[in-house]
Amino acid sequence: MKIKTFFYYVIIFIGIGGLLSVISSPLGGSDCSGDAEYASGLGKLGAYKLIKDYRIEQKKGAEPQAYMVSLKAGLKYRFLPVNNPGNKSKMIMSIYMNKNKGMMLATSFNPASKKHYPSIDFNCRTTGTFYLFFEMEGGDKGCGVGMFSVSN
Amino acid sequence: MNRLKSKTLMIGAIVVSIVLGACSSSSSEENSLEKEMNQVSESKVKVSKDEIDQLIQSFPSPIETSMIIQNAGNKFNSELLLPTKKLDRFVSSYDKAMAMGAYGGDMGYINIYEKSFVAAEFLAAIRLLSVDLEIDRFFDFEDMIRMAKSSSNIDSLQQMSTESFNSMEKYLREKGRNELSVLIVFGTWLEGSYIISYIAKGNMTEEMRNRVAEQKESVKKIHEILVANSEDAYFANLAKEIKPLNDLYEQVTIETIMREPEMKEIDGQLVFIDNSETKIITPEGIVKDIVKESISLRNKLLK
Numbered sequence: 001m002k003i004k005t006f007f008y009y010v011i012i013f014i015g016i017g018g019l020l021s022v023i024s025s026p027l028g029g030s031d032c033s034g035d036a037e038y039a040s041g042l043g044k045l046g047a048y049k050l051i052k053d054y055r056i057e058q059k060k061g062a063e064p065q066a067y068m069v070s071l072k073a074g075l076k077y078r079f080l081p082v083n084n085p086g087n088k089s090k091m092i093m094s095i096y097m098n099k100n101k102g103m104m105l106a107t108s109f110n111p112a113s114k115k116h117y118p119s120i121d122f123n124c125r126t127t128g129t130f131y132l133f134f135e136m137e138g139g140d141k142g143c144g145v146g147m148f149s150v151s152n
Numbered sequence: 153m154n155r156l157k158s159k160t161l162m163i164g165a166i167v168v169s170i171v172l173g174a175c176s177s178s179s180s181e182e183n184s185l186e187k188e189m190n191q192v193s194e195s196k197v198k199v200s201k202d203e204i205d206q207l208i209q210s211f212p213s214p215i216e217t218s219m220i221i222q223n224a225g226n227k228f229n230s231e232l233l234l235p236t237k238k239l240d241r242f243v244s245s246y247d248k249a250m251a252m253g254a255y256g257g258d259m260g261y262i263n264i265y266e267k268s269f270v271a272a273e274f275l276a277a278i279r280l281l282s283v284d285l286e287i288d289r290f291f292d293f294e295d296m297i298r299m300a301k302s303s304s305n306i307d308s309l310q311q312m313s314t315e316s317f318n319s320m321e322k323y324l325r326e327k328g329r330n331e332l333s334v335l336i337v338f339g340t341w342l343e344g345s346y347i348i349s350y351i352a353k354g355n356m357t358e359e360m361r362n363r364v365a366e367q368k369e370s371v372k373k374i375h376e377i378l379v380a381n382s383e384d385a386y387f388a389n390l391a392k393e394i395k396p397l398n399d400l401y402e403q404v405t406i407e408t409i410m411r412e413p414e415m416k417e418i419d420g421q422l423v424f425i426d427n428s429e430t431k432i433i434t435p436e437g438i439v440k441d442i443v444k445e446s447i448s449l450r451n452k453l454l455k
Contacts, residue, residue: 042311049264050314051213068209072216073366073430074223097410105413106424117422125426126408127366129210152219152264 032057037082037145044119048078048149056091056134057143064135066099069148073127080119080147081108081134089140090116096131105130109137203377204330208321211337211370214260215314217344221261221351224359228265232347233258234454236277245285246386249332252281253339254454256317260340261347263310271300271309282320285332290320331381338374338390339454345370346450349443361439364446365432368401393453397445404442405433 034055042050056065071077081091094107106122109115116137136142234254242251255278262271275297282288292312299309324333345367352360375398378391411427 049215050311051215052318068206070210070212070216072212072220073362075216075219103410103412105426106415106422108422119421121421121423122413123423123425126410126428126430128408128430129369150213150216150219152223 032084032143034084034143034145037084041080041082041145041147044080045078045147045149048151050147050149052148054132054134054146054148056146058134058136058141060141061139064133067132068129069095069132070129071122071124071127073125075124076151077122077124078119078149078151079106079108079122079132080149081144082147083144084142087136087142087144089137089142091142091144091146092116092135092137093120093146094133095122096133099131101133201325201330203380204325204333207334207373207377208337210373211341212344213314214257214340214344215264217257217348218261218264220363221347222264224357224363226351226355228267230267230270232350233261233270233274234343236273239277239280242281244386245332246335248281248284249335250339250342251454252278252285253336254343255281256313256336257340257343259313263306263313266306268300268303268306268309272297275300287320287323290323291316331384334377341370341374342450342453345446349446352439353443353447356439361434362432364439364442365404365434366406368404368406371398371401390453393449397442397449400438400442400445403435403438407431407433
């Protein structure tokens with residue numbers, strides 16, 4: 001009986017720990033590790049070679065996440081946003097000239113038509129450092145993986 | 153009395169829960185590795201997270217460097233690769249990190265040209281260095297060497313190489329070993345720059361001249377980080393070694409004329425075509441001097 005009580009307490013405390021980790025996740029329970037999205041994204045790269053993946057977790061109303069990327073003139077780049085199945089709003093990937101979103105070079109979302117594209121290809125003619133932004137449509141919460149790949 | 157027993161059981165349960173929680177979040181192997189990482193003698197290098205993030209994100213990957221070499225019509229030349237014999241020339245962990253980056257750069261070159269039969273000896277070198285640096289667990293060397301030897305599944309070998317280096321670099325940054333990350337990035341860049349320079353030396357086309365010149369920003373960034381961390385003798389020496397190259401690059405002017413990109417939808421695929429233009433202005437003879445200095449620097453630091 002005493003041992004049984006002891007194990008009940010253990011289970012309760014483990015449960016509380018698990019609950020806390022779920023609450024802290026942007027999707028409140030969905031797996032935000034991005035492993036499944038990463039595997040799915042790899043299959044969509046085609047002839048493009050993966051350079052880097054970005055595991056994105058956005059809270060509601062949070063600023064877009066920005067990363068620098070080095071692009072080389074003469075190469076073709078593919079940017080692929082892969083959404084977590086639990087997302088209510090889709091993830092948008094955009095490339096800008098600078099950190100202040102000075103000039104947009106490419107985006108996976110057309111605000112005029114409200115259309116999301118599964119990926120964007122960018123034929124680069126200018127070597128330099130650019131900025132990759134991730135956000136959810138309407139500043140919503142959500143998570144996903146962004147894939148950055150290249151082809152010649 | 154019963155209440156007391158109940159409290160004791162509750163406290164016991166909390167302790168067990170905490171222990172179980174700790175076990176689930178990190179394996180004993182990881183704990184041991186972290187302990188070893190923390191035991192490494194304290195470095196004077198204080199590369200901030202922002203600095204290293206910027207450096208790593210803004211440097212081209214070895215895949216990109218190799219693709220531009222291939223696009224310029226150059227054939228694969230195994231003689232350009234860093235020798236894999238006598239690895240004991242890399243003594244300190246800093247030497248080894250730089251060498252690891254350089255061999256990673258060579259792997260990019262080998263993979264893009266699909267010369268996987270050459271890859272096995274480079275993977276073996278990376279394996280030895282990564283064991284010494286205690287970061288070998290990010291690489292599945294058995295599988296990678298098997299793929300290289302059988303020349304099968306080149307795409308998978310390439311992907312595994314990229315993933316392994318990305319995971320290793322992420323781990324080093326998370327563990328605050330930014331100085332090793334910087335040196336790995338530096339080693340990778342140095343090797344790529346050497347290959348570009350060596351090819352340009354023998355065939356100075358407009359394309360190759362521009363590829364040499366466009367390294368300006370990379371040299372400037374790495375020089376700044378090395379100078380900023382010159383309290384450490386190793387970094388101070390690297391800063392001194394790269395300075396002549398940085399001075400040469402200061403004479404190169406790169407002007408970018410920005411234009412709105414063109415957007416097309418091709419077979420449901422959104423394609424953006426960059427319409428911007430880059431003008432590279434170099435005084436007479438400067439690119440030749442840069443090429444000479446780049447080759448000399450790589451051979452001095454790595455060969």
